[in-house]
Amino acid sequence: MNNADGDGTPADDRSGGDAAADDGPTAVLLDVLPNGRPDDDRPQSSKSPVAYGLGADSFALYELSLAGDADVSVGDRIALDRSAVGRYREVSFDDLTRNAAAEIEYAAEAIVEADEKRFVDFYNEAGPITLRLHQLNLLPGIGKKLRNDLLDERKRGPFESFDDVEERISGLHRPREVILERIVEEIREDDLKYRTFVGREE
Numbered sequence: 001m002n003n004a005d006g007d008g009t010p011a012d013d014r015s016g017g018d019a020a021a022d023d024g025p026t027a028v029l030l031d032v033l034p035n036g037r038p039d040d041d042r043p044q045s046s047k048s049p050v051a052y053g054l055g056a057d058s059f060a061l062y063e064l065s066l067a068g069d070a071d072v073s074v075g076d077r078i079a080l081d082r083s084a085v086g087r088y089r090e091v092s093f094d095d096l097t098r099n100a101a102a103e104i105e106y107a108a109e110a111i112v113e114a115d116e117k118r119f120v121d122f123y124n125e126a127g128p129i130t131l132r133l134h135q136l137n138l139l140p141g142i143g144k145k146l147r148n149d150l151l152d153e154r155k156r157g158p159f160e161s162f163d164d165v166e167e168r169i170s171g172l173h174r175p176r177e178v179i180l181e182r183i184v185e186e187i188r189e190d191d192l193k194y195r196t197f198v199g200r201e202e
Contacts (some may be wrong), residue, residue: 024081024099027053027062027088028107029074030100050085052100054107056114059187059198061096064088074103075110093188108183112176116161119179123150123165124158128195137161138196139178140185146172 029051036047056077066072080088089116093101112119119170126135136147146198149169159165165175172178186198 016167026056026077026079026080027064028056028075028110029053029072029078030061030103030107032066032074032096033097034071051078052091052096053080053088054104054111054187056111059111059183061091061093061187062088063091063095064159074099075106077110092190105180105184105189108180108187112180112183116176119176120159120161120165122179123175124154133194135196137181138194140181141178142172 031052033050035049036042037050040047040095048137049068049070051064051066051072053062053064054060055062062080064078065086065088066079067086072078072084077085091141123136128134129138136142136150137144142150146169149171150165153168159168161175166172169175183197186192186195
C-alpha cells in the first residue's frame, strides 16, 4: 500500500467494534468528494475521488484518496488498507471540509456505540494524571464528588455498560454522552493539555 506520508501507516490506527476491524485499520467516512478536492487545480481527468474519515481506534482524522470505482458514502466504515483506498494521510480538524466537520459527532457516536465495552472500561480503568488531576475529571461535568463516587463504586465491581454506570452513580445521568462530548472536544481542539481518547492506541 502506498501511504501519502509516515502518518498514515496501519500502526497509526486500529479499529474496534465490527467485523471489518479484523482486517486492519478502519475509519468512518465524514465526507466524500467524487470529483476530488476543490482546491486541486489539476484537470478533472487527473484528480482522484477524495474522502475524509475518522479513525475508529485513535480518532485520528484522515484524508483518503479513493479508487475511481469506490462505492462509498458518508457514514460508511471503510478499511484503510483495502483496494478502495489508494493513499491516506493524517490531517488536522482545520483541513476538513465543512461537511466533514459537521459529521464528526455522528461518526464518533457510531464508533462508541459499536464498541461500548471499550468506552465503559474507561470508567473502570481511568487513573490519575497528576497528584491533583484524575482522568475522570477531564470528562465534562465530573468534579471531585462524582469522581470519588465512580472510584468507590468500581471497587465493588466493574461497570458492565453505560446503563450500569448511570444506575450505580447518582448524578451521572448521561455517561455515554459525557464521553462523546470529551472525544469531540479532543478532535476539534489542537491545544488541549491532556488527551484521553484522541491519538491513543489500544
